[in-house]
Amino acid sequence: QQQVKQSPQSLIVQKGGISIINCAYENTAFDYFPWYQQFPGKGPALLIAIRPDVSEKKEGRFTISFNKSAKQFSLHIMDSQPGDSATYFCAASSTGNQFYFGTGTSLTVIP
Amino acid sequence: EPEVTQTPSHQVTQMGQEVILRCVPISNHLYFYWYRQILGQKVEFLVSFYNNEISEKSEIFDDQFSVERPDGSNFTLKIRSTKLEDSAMYFCASSDFLRTSGINTQYFGPGTRLTVL
Numbered sequence: 001q002q003q004v005k006q007s008p009q010s011l012i013v014q015k016g017g018i019s020i021i022n023c024a025y026e027n028t029a030f031d032y033f034p035w036y037q038q039f040p041g042k043g044p045a046l047l048i049a050i051r052p053d054v055s056e057k058k059e060g061r062f063t064i065s066f067n068k069s070a071k072q073f074s075l076h077i078m079d080s081q082p083g084d085s086a087t088y089f090c091a092a093s094s095t096g097n098q099f100y101f102g103t104g105t106s107l108t109v110i111p
Numbered sequence: 112e113p114e115v116t117q118t119p120s121h122q123v124t125q126m127g128q129e130v131i132l133r134c135v136p137i138s139n140h141l142y143f144y145w146y147r148q149i150l151g152q153k154v155e156f157l158v159s160f161y162n163n164e165i166s167e168k169s170e171i172f173d174d175q176f177s178v179e180r181p182d183g184s185n186f187t188l189k190i191r192s193t194k195l196e197d198s199a200m201y202f203c204a205s206s207d208f209l210r211t212s213g214i215n216t217q218y219f220g221p222g223t224r225l226t227v228l
Contacts, residue, residue, distance in 0.1 A: 032215055034216070034217075036154075036219075041221075041222075042221055042222070043115075043202050043219035043220050043221045043222050044154060044202070044219045045219065046216060046217070046218065049216065089153065089154060091154075093215055097142075097159050097166060097167045097215070098144070098156040098159055098167050098169070099146075099154075099156060099217065100156070101153045101154040101155070101156075102153065103152070103153045104152075104153055
């Protein structure tokens with residue numbers, strides 16, 4: 001059973017455009033939703049995270065939108081840059097222990 | 112900035128051999144994790160470790176796997192008898208999980224690529 005579903009699998013965006021990646025979850029006990037960025041050959045790096053008590057969190061060009069009733073959350077990358085080209089994983093956890101990761105989105109930003 | 116380190120970066124082994132993957136978590140962290148990522152697939156949880164014992168493990172973490180914190184700094188993952196399907200990238204992570212606030216920021220190491228021939 002896939003705890004966290006992520007889409008799209010791949011995304012191509014023009015430089016300066018908005019990249020949007022979506023995730024959905026089933027377990028209502030989840031209470032922490034991070035997004036990780038991974039470059040080839042590197043480990044996942046925490047990008048931004050949100051708790052369900054807020055509907056949006058913004059850090060620089062990165063924004064998480066959270067819809068508790070729909071059990072969905074999304075990552076928005078504003079003014080996308082070629083350096084943003086990477087694989088993005090959403091994740092969720094409940095007990096504060098293991099993370100359930102989404103299947104990843106490969107983002108390519110075209111100059 | 113403190114970071115999680117892992118050694119070796121690449122390990123090649125023969126099927127049936129034992130391997131030990133090593134990690135040095137961030138020094139003031141108390142929670143440690145192992146994940147694996149098969150090439151092109153998602154990151155999968157293996158095990159979490161706190162207070163010198165396993166706190167949670169997945170179905171992947173069978174009797175062939177074990178973890179240990181042999182001293183105050185290292186955290187190891189041992190695979191007793193490797194199989195071809197163990198070939199993957201193995202990531203160690205650590206956290207300063209704050210129970211009162213429920214924030215569990217996990218910091219990942221660069222990974223060890225395990226190739227089983």
